[in-house]
Amino acid sequence: MERNNWKRIVIKCGSALIAPEKNGCSSHYLLSIAHFILRCREKGIEVVLVSSGSVAAGAHLFAEQERTLPIKKAMAAAGQTEMIATWDKLFDFATAQILLTHADLRDRERYVSVRTTIDKLVESGILPIVNENDTITTDKLKVGDNDNLSAMVAAACDADALIICSDVDGLYDKNPHKHDDAKLLDSITHIDQSIYDMAGGAVSDVGTGGMKTKIQAAEKAVSHGIDTFIINGFTELSFNQLLAGNNPGTHFKPHAAPMNEHQHWMTHTSNAQGELVVDDDFDSALTEEGEELTGASIIEVNGQFNVGDTVLVRKDDGTKLAKAKSNYSSCLLNFIAEQPDKKFADDFQDTTGPILSVKNIAILEKQ
Template identity: 80%
Template sequence: MDNTHWKRIVIKCGSALIAPEKNGCSSHYLLSIAHFILRCRERGIDVVLVSSGSVAAGAHLFNEEEQTLAVKKAMAAAGQTEMMATWDKLFDFATAQVLLTHADLRNRDRYENIRSTIDTLVNNGILPIVNENDTITTDKLKVGDNDNLSAMVAAAFDADALIICSDVDGLYDKNPHKHDDAKLLSWVTNIDESIYAIAGDAVSSVGTGGMKTKIQAAEKATSHGIDTFIVNGFTELSFNQLLQGKNPGTHFQPLAKPLSDHQHWMTHTTRAQGELVVEDHFDMQDEEHNEPLTGAALKEVKGQFNVGDTVLVRKDDGTKIAKARSNYSSCLLSFIAEQENPEYADEFQKTTGPILSENNIAILEES
């Protein structure tokens, strides 16, 4: 493992490390992480910290037996200040709070603003501490777990490495909590269905993520060319080995040909608001057509979306072809798709412009 080229890293710390007993924040497990961050900065490596823990940190302040959504949001609001204060006292340099929702990340202008803000903080020697804004998020707006959030932040930050802290040493071939003969997978070169099958659906008793969300995060990060590690965040040895250029857990190797920034953002950060269904024989990359999608090729429109929203383009058999920003609303596209005369659909499109623009398309699979 060669970490000498690292200039920027993102480290993700979960709720179980922040508030292991749900009785407020504890610095017990955070000291070694803080020391690791300090030593990285001393080596000239810029660091962004993605920290869960606001709900777990605020849980002890509430007496309600039933933890409704409103109570959890209140826990997040109260716990966020305690979590930030805990981190802040571990450093002798300035820190900054950055609270995000998925709506911030999937909007390109706001995404660029996030990148600019983090860059400015880092360039001024300030440690950005990122968390999802649980106080205001809804199912439609939330990322859902900070593993995936850390990968999105790593991509926006153009990080060289993403380090995800876990309660085990890395990815095992079976659940190490249930099987004594479980073996650690030190290297993963390709994240496929077999890797997801190994990860299973295990979830921390304190946090919202599990090994599956960590694999999802690794897939996002490696496709952007980012070295990704799952390490045991409960032991200082993990961080000492990373600093020594050793692999203390599971190293997910980046793709040899990473996606471009915009392609990665379209593929892994934007969320499809609807679907455009085309015939099974459709080929978006057919060079005979001047446009990637014509009205005549559109079979069905699913969901409701506005101009500029991201949509999934798929074949009638379910094969996913691409994610793209639509230049039409779902209402207008439904009208086009319902026309029995394909020539009318294409003539209409010539007047109003293309359904999709080539610079706003991310191909998911060859058609």
């Protein structure tokens, strides 16, 4: 495999690597990763590190046995400083902390701000260390796992490769911890349900993600044209093989025709705040390039959203068609949809503009 063209990579490290003994941070497994990052930088490859572990790092500081949500948030607050300090002492160059919520990524202006900040850090020779801000996240704000966060970060910073560290060598056709005859999949060119069916639950009891979230992350990354690897992060051999140009785990190959940046953000990062249920005429209009999409075919409006929010467009039978930026609020769209005369929608839009426009639509694979 060709590595010489990598200009920027994102490497994701999980909680089991950070705090394997559940007694604070340990550099035992991190030394190999730090050495890999150093050698990449010596080769002129820019690196962004996505690191889980704040809750696991801070858990030993609390006497409570029951991990309620407030306790976990407190663990994250205390453990984050220990985790960053542990990483920082492994390098002889500057590091920077970036704490994100999903709200930072799904808002277009803040998403661009994240990308700009990462660009400036790596251009200045500083290693960005990214983590979800577990202290302030809520169900509505969280990504939930750093596998998917790493893919969003890789897309945001236009990385060439995403390397996800696991506790196994890669994706197997069955759980290698339970089946001696499990076979490692060397490379994957297409992610479908059969690939997801091979994923079991999380093996580590200190992490939040399992193989399923790693496949989800790979799906996000490869659709943006990003080489993605799941490797064993507990052995230095994995990193040596990557540097030698070999595949130490499972290589998810990028799409030959990746999504453009805005379409990828709309599809994989921006959360739909509501739904527009449309008829078959609207479905046909989606395929007509250059057409402005109107609201005459709207059957129903679900949820509450504002102008500029992302909405899911689907058919009455549940088929998902697209995600799009709405130029109208849900309140106004409900008013339009309730009018008995469909010509009202066309006349209204002639004055105020289209409900959805082509440049702000990401057409989905029908499912």
